[in-house]
Amino acid sequence: xxxxxxxxxxxxxxxxxxxxxxxxxxxxxxxxxxxxxxxxxxxxxxxxxxxxxxxxxxxxxxxxxxxxxxxxxxxxxxxxxxxxxxxxxxxxxxxxxxxxxxxxxxxxxxxxxxxxxxxxxxxxxxxxxxxxxxxxxxxxxxxxxxxxxxxxxxxxxxxxxxxxxxxxxxxxxxxxxxxxxxxxxxxxxxxxxxxxxxxxxxxxxxxxxxxxxxxxxxxxxxxxxxxxxxxxxxxxxxxxxxxxxxxxxxxxxxxxxxxxxxxxxxxxxxxxxxxxxxxxxxxxxxxxxxxxxxxxxxxxxxxxxxxxxxxxxxxxxxxxxxxxxxxxxxxxxxxxxxxxxxxxxxxxxxxxxxxxxxxxxxxxxxxxxxxxxxxxxxxxxxxxxxxxxxx
Amino acid sequence: xxxxxxxxxxxxxxxxxxxxxxxxxxxxxxxxxxxxxxxxxxxxxxxxxxxxxxxxxxxxxxxxxxxxxxxxxxxxxxxxxxxxxxxxxxxxxxxxxxxxxxxxxxxxxxxxxxxxxxxxxxxxxxxxxxxxxxxxxxxxxxxxxxxxxxxxxxxxxxxxxxxxxxxxxxxxxxxxxxxxxxxxxxxxxxxxxxxxxxxxxxxxxxxxxxxxxxxxxxxxxxxxxxxxxxxxxxxxxxxxxxxxxxxxxxxxxxxxxxxxxxxxxxxxxxxxxxxxxxxxxxxxxxxxxxxxxxxxxxxxxxxxxxxxxxxxxxxxxxxxxxxxxxxxxxxxxxxxxxxxxxxxxxxxxxxxxxxxxxxxxxxxxxxxxxxxxxxxxxxxxxxxxxxxxxx
Numbered sequence: 001x002x003x004x005x006x007x008x009x010x011x012x013x014x015x016x017x018x019x020x021x022x023x024x025x026x027x028x029x030x031x032x033x034x035x036x037x038x039x040x041x042x043x044x045x046x047x048x049x050x051x052x053x054x055x056x057x058x059x060x061x062x063x064x065x066x067x068x069x070x071x072x073x074x075x076x077x078x079x080x081x082x083x084x085x086x087x088x089x090x091x092x093x094x095x096x097x098x099x100x101x102x103x104x105x106x107x108x109x110x111x112x113x114x115x116x117x118x119x120x121x122x123x124x125x126x127x128x129x130x131x132x133x134x135x136x137x138x139x140x141x142x143x144x145x146x147x148x149x150x151x152x153x154x155x156x157x158x159x160x161x162x163x164x165x166x167x168x169x170x171x172x173x174x175x176x177x178x179x180x181x182x183x184x185x186x187x188x189x190x191x192x193x194x195x196x197x198x199x200x201x202x203x204x205x206x207x208x209x210x211x212x213x214x215x216x217x218x219x220x221x222x223x224x225x226x227x228x229x230x231x232x233x234x235x236x237x238x239x240x241x242x243x244x245x246x247x248x249x250x251x252x253x254x255x256x257x258x259x260x261x262x263x264x265x266x267x268x269x270x271x272x273x274x275x276x277x278x279x280x281x282x283x284x285x286x287x288x289x290x291x292x293x294x295x296x297x298x299x300x301x302x303x304x305x306x307x308x309x310x311x312x313x314x315x316x317x318x319x320x321x322x323x324x325x326x327x328x329x330x331x332x333x334x335x336x337x338x339x340x341x342x343x344x345x346x347x348x349x350x351x352x353x354x355x356x357x358x359x360x361x362x363x364x365x366x367x368x369x370x371x372x373x374x375x376x377x378x379x380x381x382x383x384x385x386x387x388x389x390x391x
Numbered sequence: 392x393x394x395x396x397x398x399x400x401x402x403x404x405x406x407x408x409x410x411x412x413x414x415x416x417x418x419x420x421x422x423x424x425x426x427x428x429x430x431x432x433x434x435x436x437x438x439x440x441x442x443x444x445x446x447x448x449x450x451x452x453x454x455x456x457x458x459x460x461x462x463x464x465x466x467x468x469x470x471x472x473x474x475x476x477x478x479x480x481x482x483x484x485x486x487x488x489x490x491x492x493x494x495x496x497x498x499x500x501x502x503x504x505x506x507x508x509x510x511x512x513x514x515x516x517x518x519x520x521x522x523x524x525x526x527x528x529x530x531x532x533x534x535x536x537x538x539x540x541x542x543x544x545x546x547x548x549x550x551x552x553x554x555x556x557x558x559x560x561x562x563x564x565x566x567x568x569x570x571x572x573x574x575x576x577x578x579x580x581x582x583x584x585x586x587x588x589x590x591x592x593x594x595x596x597x598x599x600x601x602x603x604x605x606x607x608x609x610x611x612x613x614x615x616x617x618x619x620x621x622x623x624x625x626x627x628x629x630x631x632x633x634x635x636x637x638x639x640x641x642x643x644x645x646x647x648x649x650x651x652x653x654x655x656x657x658x659x660x661x662x663x664x665x666x667x668x669x670x671x672x673x674x675x676x677x678x679x680x681x682x683x684x685x686x687x688x689x690x691x692x693x694x695x696x697x698x699x700x701x702x703x704x705x706x707x708x709x710x711x712x713x714x715x716x717x718x719x720x721x722x723x724x725x726x727x728x729x730x731x732x733x734x735x736x737x738x739x740x741x742x743x744x745x746x747x748x749x750x751x752x753x754x755x756x757x758x759x760x761x762x763x764x765x766x767x768x769x770x771x772x773x774x775x776x777x778x779x780x781x782x
Contacts, residue, residue, distance in 0.1 A: 007421050032411045037723065
């Protein structure tokens with residue numbers, strides 16, 4: 001016989017999932033009701049409205065996809081890319097590569113614009129790619145690269161796309177709720193995100209939003225979307241603005257309770273206050289790490305406050321450090337992905353996990369562990385440096 | 392400001408979601424941990440093993456998809472159907488139609504075998520379809536049609552497919568955990584289900600399993616699967632048997648806690664005992680409904696105990712009945728779908744909702760409501776009839 005599972009109580013400071021507030025966990029455990037129950041429909045309307053606030057858009061086509069962020073990405077590409085379409089895809093980390101996979105699997109032609117991992121997307125290269133290719137339908141890029149901790153200039157990149165008559169697909173999985181994002185103001189046409197980063201909700205839901213222009217492009221498709229589950233024309237029948245909701249698939253009822261509560265908490269805090277909180281604690285963490293002699297992968301002006309890619313001290317067995325942090329402090333930090341594996345750790349300060357206690361825990365635990373393993377770091381300075389960043 | 396959402400406490404006797412046990416809800420609210428945490432990996436292994444028990448298969452390719460049952464369906468079709476493939480699709484309700492959509496969206500050719508809604512799939516027609524078409528790759532059918540409450544003979548249909556060298560895709564969304572299902576014994580090659588029916592877990596996860604032959608077919612695909620999220624070659628890197636789990640997407644951690652607990656409960660009860668419990672309470676519900684003069688859509692030998700499609704008494708405003716049941720008794724029953732809208736109600740007896748209290752509540756509430764609305768039913772007999780079915 002298998003026993004019930006009782007997870008340890010971790011502090012989640014990796015690249016996501018982040019710590020989930022007890023309020024959100026409590027919401028998730030409320031009694032399940034039907035996905036067509038009038039009370040559930042009322043809750044869905046509130047989710048849509050709060051999500052519009054979080055994304056900064058009035059678009060009625062703003063809703064959560066019933067699956068994780070990867071499915072949100074796929075929902076954007078599968079609906080907007082038709083066979084033969086040209087898509088400029090910017091790659092400066094893992095997730096740009098996944099975008100390329102999406103374009104190609106749906107029959108599109110991916111025109112790659114590459115930048116080093118840890119650098120932002122270079123707008124000049126994007127401009128050049130438009131100049132070198134005619135009839136580009138879409139520009140796709142990652143706003144906040146979870147694999148590197150770098151922020152690209154979404155506003156400027158969207159402007160370039162617009163100047164060239166192209167639509168935009170933007171990955172905001174790690175930026176939503178953590179740093180400035182203005183979907184309507186910047187003119188993003190298709191945006192997707194995740195719940196398990198700066199919204200501090202368990203993973204499993206992907207919020208998305210489409211602009212009017214994106215909807216028009218979907219409506220004039222000549223081929224059927226090669227997915228039934230993610231076909232937005234069908235999903236809209238359930239999440240749409242009409243009074244009558246048509247059954248499409250069974251919504252993940254309890255996951256949506258949790259998402260609703262995380263959005264209520266964002267509304268209570270205020271979007272701009274949430275952005276400022278992420279910056280504040282990032283500043284303190286950075287001061288502490290630098291006092292220890294640990295540097296950052298990303299130049300300061302492009303750094304995401306919520307995801308800190310820091311250089312692993314020379315000669316340290318990085319997996320053993322993470323293993324000890326988990327075993328001795330119940331603290332999770334992230335490994336490097338792809339080209340950055342073994343070179344950086346990814347320290348998240350996302351959502352509910354972005355607070356002073358966690359900054360101090362992380363600095364203390366990392367310093368103790370690295371010192372015990374004989375790493376070349378400065379000790380005894382980090383906590384004071386972090387404290388002074390707060391004052 | 393939006394308030395936290397507090398759902399009413401319903402009794403869910405529709406076509407799903409069904410009532411969720413407090414044990415499962417409590418599991419869902421346990422602290423989120425990382426999707427690559429060693430403790431989480433251990434829990435995933437337990438989920439796989441218990442799911443093999445529930446499906447009755449030893450296949451290592453047995454795992455939950457991180458999205459609802461519709462995505463489980465899509466995972467089977469998108470991996471197994473290549474452009475030009477011939478697929479015999481049996482349609483005797485809503486979900487066979489969705490299978491056809493899947494086949495066609497992935498470039499396959501759907502050869503339809505149609506039966507009336509409320510009738511099982513006719514094996515003779517399937518045999519005839521194989522005789523009339525060469526090189527059929529797949530036979531797809533629904534074991535337990537949620538839209539009609541009819542059970543088809545999966546064992547016999549799989550035998551016909553095997554005799555004709557075809558693989559099978561079988562929808563067991565409503566049968567898993569509620570009535571006999573023997574994936575390995577019957578030779579099902581690709582099977583998908585949902586969590587929100589007889590497993591009594593919140594919706595959002597779709598358990599699937601592939602046979603060795605199905606895996607071989609996926610491995611020799613000539614084209615890339617037109618989905619990144621559902622590409623089983625990639626998903627297996629995370630859910631696979633290897634010691635090292637490769638990141639594919641962020642698993643829905645808390646939803647999997649809940650699913651784990653629902654499988655623990657199934658193991659405690661015993662699979663065959665769970666099937667017998669569904670039959671027992673169906674017998675009592677049926678006795679009560681018949682005593683009221685309410686008949687069934689489906690002939691007795693093909694009826695699903697867990698989903699009862701019952702004929703709406705003549706002249707009754709069926710939507711008003713459902714509205715009153717919800718308002719006065721917090722009781723949800725389901726409307727008819729598609730061709731059966733307005734003709735039947737669908738009364739679920741699934742998982743944790745399948746118990747004597749619910750049978751008696753449903754009979755009482757329905758009798759009181761119908762009598763108050765002047766419907767032509769017999770009163771005062773139903774409860775005694777149900778009770779005598781139990782004795």
